[in-house]
Amino acid sequence: MDSVPEQLLDILDNLEQKELERFQWFLYTGVKGFTQQISVRLVKEVEREKTVDMMIAAYREVDAVKITLEILRKMNRNDLKEQLTAKYKIVLSTERDDRDTAKQDACDLTLDPNTAARNLYLFEGNRKATQGGFHQLYPDNPERFDWWGQVLCQEGLTGRSYWEVEWSIWAVIAVTYKGISREGKGVDSQFGNNDKSWRLTCQSTCYTACHNWAEIVIRDTPSSNRVGVYLDWPAATLSFYSVSSDKLTHLHTFHSTFTEPLYPGFGLWRNGSVSLCQVE
Secondary structure (H helix, E strand, C coil): CCCHHHHHHHHHHCCCHHHHHHHHHHHHHCCCCCCECCCHHHHCCCCHHHHHHHHHHHHHHHHHHHHHHHHHHHCCCHHHHHHHHCCHHHHHCCCCCEHHHHHCCECCCCECCCCCCCCEEEECCCCEEEECCCCCCCCCCCCCCCCCCEEEECCCECCEEEEEEEEECEEEEEEECCCCCCCCCCHHHCCCCCCCEEEEEEECCCEEEEECCEEEEECCCCCCCEEEEEEECCCCEEEEEEEECCEEEEEEEEECCCCCCEEEEEEECCCCEEEECCCC
């Protein structure tokens, strides 16, 4: 059976150019029932293959199918809608947002004080960080971020790993290769704005996801200040979830081919804070 991206590409291949442009218009203007939309600069006038890639990255496979069905309905392309619906139940079987399942891959993380920017204060056994106005008297270290308020964890991850973070005010939850730059205020050293790191930005009004400067706004007002992160390194996916009780609500999944261990990291601003949670 064709993969979900192949199924979606087959659907888009059956659209005339004007229909494709209208399909893309729905993606960047938003579809009722889906809180996330793709930036117009990313999706407008791109090829069919790239459109599918961005849908999978933004919505994950299950929701990419759902939003495609809804757009086809709005476009009165019921023939294509029925074609995709015939395979829809199989796609649904891949949905796994059960927190108990994710917890089986829970890992213990510790913030690395040798990487912490001087405007970050680490405490509670290096499991919590906050950003404030006073600079800490940390010793000089080439691994320390010298401009952005960022810190890495000590652990480099491969395989499957799950962790949870509580955040306040404004926080970035990220993973990065160890080789990310630590110097200056350029994009090479800021989580998410280069090809070495991936980030989810959490603030009171919305989430945003970013890799290599390509940002996607998730128009979902946070209802919980706890985020779960699931890294499936072998499957090349990095997923973020809003955590409420034992329910995981999917926010975003990155699809990338990882080539090195990934280090969880955090960025703080406006007196924000993050705390590594004990996953039980």
